[in-house]
Amino acid sequence: MSLLKSLKKRLVYQFIAIVIYETTCDIKVQRLKNGEIVFEEAKSFEIESKEKLNDTIIDYLDSLQEIVEQTYLALFLNTHGQGVVPSCAKSVYDKFHIDFDSVKHVCINNDYSIYASLIDIKWVEKIFDHSGLDFVFSPFLVLNELIQNFQLSTDTTLYLLSNTNSMTIMIFRGKQFLYGTFVNIAKEEDLLDSGFENDTFSNNSMEDEMMDEIDLDIDDTEDILNILETQSTQIDENEEKVVKIKNKLFGQDLRFVKYLDASLREFYDSDLYVSDFVNKVIVFDAAKLNVDIIKYLEDELLVEIEVIPASIDKVLIDLSKKEVGYFA
Amino acid sequence: MSLVENTKTLKFAIFIMSFLLIVMLFVFIFVIPGIKEYKTKKAEYISLQKNKLSLEEQKKELEKKLSFLKKENVDAIKSFSNDFNQSEFLLFSKKFFENIKLTHIKNQKTENGLEIYKFTADFNAKTPIRFYNFIDGLKNLKSVVKINFPIKLTSEEKSIKLVFNMSVYRLKHKSK
Amino acid sequence: MRSFIKPRKKKLFDDMTTMWLAFIVLVSIALMVFGGVIYYKSSFYIKMIDSLKENNAKKTYIVNHLKDNISLIQMQASLDKDVKETNRILKQSMKNLFDLIPDQITLTKVVMQKKSLLLCGYTNSIDSYTLLLEPPLKSIFTKSIVKFSQDGKGHTLFESFNTMDVLKDQNVSR
Numbered sequence: 001m002s003l004l005k006s007l008k009k010r011l012v013y014q015f016i017a018i019v020i021y022e023t024t025c026d027i028k029v030q031r032l033k034n035g036e037i038v039f040e041e042a043k044s045f046e047i048e049s050k051e052k053l054n055d056t057i058i059d060y061l062d063s064l065q066e067i068v069e070q071t072y073l074a075l076f077l078n079t080h081g082q083g084v085v086p087s088c089a090k091s092v093y094d095k096f097h098i099d100f101d102s103v104k105h106v107c108i109n110n111d112y113s114i115y116a117s118l119i120d121i122k123w124v125e126k127i128f129d130h131s132g133l134d135f136v137f138s139p140f141l142v143l144n145e146l147i148q149n150f151q152l153s154t155d156t157t158l159y160l161l162s163n164t165n166s167m168t169i170m171i172f173r174g175k176q177f178l179y180g181t182f183v184n185i186a187k188e189e190d191l192l193d194s195g196f197e198n199d200t201f202s203n204n205s206m207e208d209e210m211m212d213e214i215d216l217d218i219d220d221t222e223d224i225l226n227i228l229e230t231q232s233t234q235i236d237e238n239e240e241k242v243v244k245i246k247n248k249l250f251g252q253d254l255r256f257v258k259y260l261d262a263s264l265r266e267f268y269d270s271d272l273y274v275s276d277f278v279n280k281v282i283v284f285d286a287a288k289l290n291v292d293i294i295k296y297l298e299d300e301l302l303v304e305i306e307v308i309p310a311s312i313d314k315v316l317i318d319l320s321k322k323e324v325g326y327f328a
Numbered sequence: 329m330s331l332v333e334n335t336k337t338l339k340f341a342i343f344i345m346s347f348l349l350i351v352m353l354f355v356f357i358f359v360i361p362g363i364k365e366y367k368t369k370k371a372e373y374i375s376l377q378k379n380k381l382s383l384e385e386q387k388k389e390l391e392k393k394l395s396f397l398k399k400e401n402v403d404a405i406k407s408f409s410n411d412f413n414q415s416e417f418l419l420f421s422k423k424f425f426e427n428i429k430l431t432h433i434k435n436q437k438t439e440n441g442l443e444i445y446k447f448t449a450d451f452n453a454k455t456p457i458r459f460y461n462f463i464d465g466l467k468n469l470k471s472v473v474k475i476n477f478p479i480k481l482t483s484e485e486k487s488i489k490l491v492f493n494m495s496v497y498r499l500k501h502k503s504k
Numbered sequence: 505m506r507s508f509i510k511p512r513k514k515k516l517f518d519d520m521t522t523m524w525l526a527f528i529v530l531v532s533i534a535l536m537v538f539g540g541v542i543y544y545k546s547s548f549y550i551k552m553i554d555s556l557k558e559n560n561a562k563k564t565y566i567v568n569h570l571k572d573n574i575s576l577i578q579m580q581a582s583l584d585k586d587v588k589e590t591n592r593i594l595k596q597s598m599k600n601l602f603d604l605i606p607d608q609i610t611l612t613k614v615v616m617q618k619k620s621l622l623l624c625g626y627t628n629s630i631d632s633y634t635l636l637l638e639p640p641l642k643s644i645f646t647k648s649i650v651k652f653s654q655d656g657k658g659h660t661l662f663e664s665f666n667t668m669d670v671l672k673d674q675n676v677s678r
Binding site for chain 2: 520521524527528531532535536538539540542543545546549550552553556557559560563564566567570571573574576577578579580581583584585586587588590591592594595598599602610611612613614615616617618
């Protein structure tokens with residue numbers, strides 16, 4: 001087999017990672033020959049809609065594929081209908097009210113499985129009808145890949161992959177998977193279901209209405225503390241610790257926080273998930289997060305937050321290479 | 329993209345060259361020697377066939393000729409194959425002569441396997457006519473006898489003494 | 505496989521390369537097959553050639569043998585004929601010779617050779633020799649030498665030695 005491998009290496013391989021955002025599309029190309037990178041390029045294209053690639057993108061991809069026969073296009077799947085379940089068994093899917101037959105699932109380490117709706121997958125394939133698509137990777141797979149480099153501590157850790165328009169969360173206790181969710185943070189829709197109370201955050205002025213500002217004072221902080229922490233006994237102590245924070249979080253940043261809150265609530269409240277207190281948060285930042293968010297969250301959640309810069313397209317390319325069996 | 333076009337043109341050129349090369353190679357290695365060999369072998373075969381036919385014809389003709397000759401010369405062949413019986417000869421000579429003396433000189437052998445026995449004959453005859461008859465009679469002998477020169481005739485009291493040399497021919501051969 | 509979709513099948517070679525390779529391989533195979541067919545046909549001839557050569561060698565041997573036998577027989581036939589003819593000629597010459605001798609002459613010794621003749625004898629008078637015997641001798645032989653002598657009884661002894669260069673064809677007198 002090593003002969004085959006060495007022969008494979010002599011061929012030219014091209015890996016293309018595609019991530020589609022709300023108004024842009026990022027494409028990264030890596031071309032390898034004899035195990036060495038001979039060409040690398042990252043481009044960002046403006047798109048009119050998430051449903052259709054415009055001609056420049058199509059031409060670009062076509063031209064790349066014309067040069068190299070062995071080209072693999074990998075897409076970061078950021079559709080709504082996908083998630084992760086803490087088991088590979090069909091029965092568990094039923095427990096989580098997910099129609100097993102209408103999703104495609106991938107079992108990881110016999111521990112948990114990630115799924116995506118077949119309709120979404122077909123939809124995404126249709127977008128790439130002309131150029132063709134080789135791999136569609138779940139954001140959970142990407143996050144999992146990033147986590148692999150980590151010493152999984154026995155603490156219950158929340159891993160977060162932060163993207164320009166999405167957030168991927170996975171909570172692990174050591175090597176055991178507990179909970180995971182994926183949300184598109186460019187929209188408010190998901191929040192409506194979470195039962196998150198907008199009252200907690202008061203909008204003081206008309207202008208603020210537009211901006212959706214948060215003026216946080218002690219009361220709010222307390223409420224947030226109530227929501228975020230299960231142990232009420234510590235509230236009094238913390239009350240004193242908490243300093244009046246005047247933070248202004250805008251638009252997406254605010255949504256970021258809201259979604260994170262909602263996810264944690266779901267994790268703690270739901271019977272479906274094994275409950276445990278999150279000690280640590282590791283954020284893989286692919287979108288240059290606002291430092292304020294981190295500071296805020298650290299204070300509010302009373303957890304250690306570590307931010308690590310990450311690049312989704314690099315991970316997509318690594319995943320593609322693994323799928324193909326290309327070991328550089 | 330001109331890069332792609334260039335690569336394609338280059339590839340195309342390489343393919344055409346290698347194609348021509350391979351075709352030429354194969355033609356020279358397989359086809360041409362093969363055809364040559366075929367032609368030579370076929371020609372050889374045809375000439376051998378011709379040889380075979382002509383040989384067979386020859387054989388037939390020669391066989392015919394041989395059997396014809398055998399038939400025609402059955403007597404001569406027989407004479408040559410007979411051993412020279414000296415006593416028979418003396419008996420025969422007695423019909424014509426008296427005082428017959430036959431001395432064997434030597435034997436000779438030729439390449440064809442012909443054996444020649446040389447004798448000296450010493451006879452006495454009343455008249456030369458006896459000698460004539462003797463010579464005539466030689467034809468009917470079982471062996472091939474030739475009278476050689478010199479012939480000496482000497483007159484004696486009541487007869488003529490004849491001394492002459494004689495060659496007897498004999499052929500021992502195995503014929504098919 | 506951890507992707508939600510299977511990757512597309514990749515061709516090892518692009519279309520042009522595949523076509524050309526296939527074409528080249530096909531043509532090579534065709535040429536090899538052609539070469540093979542030709543060799544096969546040649547091998548047919550080769551087999552035949554070997555057997556033919558063997559056959560022809562045998563036949564040649566037989567033919568030569570026949571030729572030898574034939575020449576042998578021919579030799580015997582001609583030798584036999586020769587011998588008979590020689591004997592006959594010899595007899596004829598002798599006969600002719602003795603016919604030549606007139607009554608007046610008596611021979612005492614005759615030595616016949618191929619190209620010479622020695623006659624010894626006696627006669628009453630020399631004339632008998634010179635008139636009766638000498639002319640015919642002279643006509644047959646190219647050279648004729650004669651010696652005369654007398655013996656006690658009154659006979660003339662003669663010794664005639666005759667030679668000839670070319671043997672005249674005496675078969676005619678048959």
